[in-house]
Amino acid sequence: MKKIILHLCSKHGSDSRYYDLDPAYKVIKIGIEIGVECFSAFGPVHGIIANPVCTNFSMVAGVVRTKEELDEGMFLVNHCQRIIDECKAEGSLKWWSMENPGAGMLHTRIGKPKHKYQPWQYGSPWTKNTALWGDFNMPEPSVKNRADTVLREGIYIRPRDTMPSLAILHKSAIHFMPEYDWCKDDIANDSDLRSLCSDGFAKAFYEANP
Numbered sequence: 001m002k003k004i005i006l007h008l009c010s011k012h013g014s015d016s017r018y019y020d021l022d023p024a025y026k027v028i029k030i031g032i033e034i035g036v037e038c039f040s041a042f043g044p045v046h047g048i049i050a051n052p053v054c055t056n057f058s059m060v061a062g063v064v065r066t067k068e069e070l071d072e073g074m075f076l077v078n079h080c081q082r083i084i085d086e087c088k089a090e091g092s093l094k095w096w097s098m099e100n101p102g103a104g105m106l107h108t109r110i111g112k113p114k115h116k117y118q119p120w121q122y123g124s125p126w127t128k129n130t131a132l133w134g135d136f137n138m139p140e141p142s143v144k145n146r147a148d149t150v151l152r153e154g155i156y157i158r159p160r161d162t163m164p165s166l167a168i169l170h171k172s173a174i175h176f177m178p179e180y181d182w183c184k185d186d187i188a189n190d191s192d193l194r195s196l197c198s199d200g201f202a203k204a205f206y207e208a209n210p
Helices: 017-021 067-090 171-176 190-194 199-208
Strands: 003-008 025-030 047-050 095-101 115-117 130-135
Touching (some): 017 025, 047 067, 067 095
Parallel strands (some): 003 025, 003 047, 047 095
Antiparallel strands (some): 115 130
């Protein structure tokens, strides 16, 4: 029997890609077509990856998030937590992870994240401060020193930076990221590009959480 992985608030499936490629697993993506608010867990679930939309928790310069904005942002988070709790109650859940920006405000609602990482630590030559909550094994970084990162020609770097920031890249940068050739035709806007999980981290997470 295949191990079931739920990928909640999934759009492209970059976080769960390596489980999807492994015939020992079946990844069920809950995204726009279904919606986590319409989904309840059924049967044994082995692992859960959750990517609730982070817009209402983002810390943009000069913007102060209101209580109403944070409450609205919790809608998807609450449903992800509900599904996680359902799977815990069923008894088969081995691990779960919820992702949001490391500099965002989700921590004000659900507490301090278990871990934070940068894509460059796993071989993706750009920055994206990422926070993870949950119960899972955090993979060891493959790159210890930022200075050891091998940059790629064609990916824009702001004059004040030494490395590209995924948070400000245009969707056209996908053409310099061959690890995403499998989904590049689905990258319709800048937000799609910026939401992609580091391919190196996705693989390392899969290996650390069988």
